[in-house]
Amino acid sequence: MPCFLRGTIYLFPLLLLCTAAMANNALEAFTADFDSSEAPYRCIVSNVSHPVIQGVSAGFVLRDRIWEKSNGQIYVDFKPLSMLGGEVEVLNLLQMGAIQGMGVSSVAATNLGPRFGVVNLPFLVDSFDKLERFVNSGPLFDHFLRAMEHQGIIGLDITAYGNYGWASTQPIQSLAEARTMRLRIAEAAVNQLIYREWGLRPVVMPWPDVPVALRQGVINSLDHTPTVCNITRKFEVARHFTEVNYAQGLFIWIFNKAWLDSLPDDLKVLFQETVREVASEIRQQAKDQEEDEIRKAKEAGVTFHRLSDADMSELRARSVRVHDRYRNQINRLYRHDEYRPENYLLEMQNLLDYVP
16 A cells, blocks of 8 residues: 555544544634524535635525524525535435535536536636626526526525636646646546646546645645635745636535525525625625635735746636537526526626636
8 A cells, every 4th residue: 555545544544533623623713693593494504614715704694684584484504614514414414304504516516407517618718707797697607507406406506716726736837837746636537627628647536535635745736715725734845826816715605495485585585685685795705715815825925827828728727628528418408497598608708708
């Protein structure tokens, strides 16, 4: 057995204990200051990430805002930090009605709603400004949010956690250098296709495995956002970041439709409006947070890089096949869809000024 695997096995029980302790400590600052025991309606909402990330903190803001607006009639029991398990398992719980909501990553969301994959396509929703244009697009955004309705799940809005690029232990200033790296990406089909089309050979790895793998040199770079890399201390090892900015990190706030429809009409409207209100506020905070985390990372000695115009043009040209590969899944219509475009992806590309 390779030595790095032996080390991982020996450390695993200790890592679980440390993770549980850190989760408890992280959540202390978010304890509710009210007694929810008498709430007639309860809504368990899951998320895999850390609530210090603004896109995740929306769950706690939603808890407090809905409690206040509903006069204590609805309690949102928000459980971040993978307290209920991984995203695939939690999606199953949500579909069954065992929990009522989830801030799901746009990458995992495609498991039950392929249309959600439109926001993962490279160089489409690739800035905070384009994200806001999409959110305010009316029927295009509403159509997006209904991607899981055939599974009994409805989306209400989106929060963000920044622009994707590459954190690395040594500078990546060109595609040639990128092709020499052991670069971790998420376990998602669209991500794997993106990197194949770009001519890179990344390492597909679950996020919980990244800290040990990075410190032991199993990987020497990773695909993520500056906000996440700084908050989760990846920059302590990977002291460089290449700003590729090919996609936004997004959480889609989805809910069990049967539970939502079971609320009295006034509380259902209140719930939906409050989710949208909170998400709008949090998206602006996420933009500010990215700027702040980049500033703090630079002050701590992390060096930021950009690829040349020629290399960026090559990435864009190679990304066309990714769009083409997922076109049919994204354009597929279901019985419940009210908006029935002939080519939803093309409408999205036109809306967001997509340039191959």
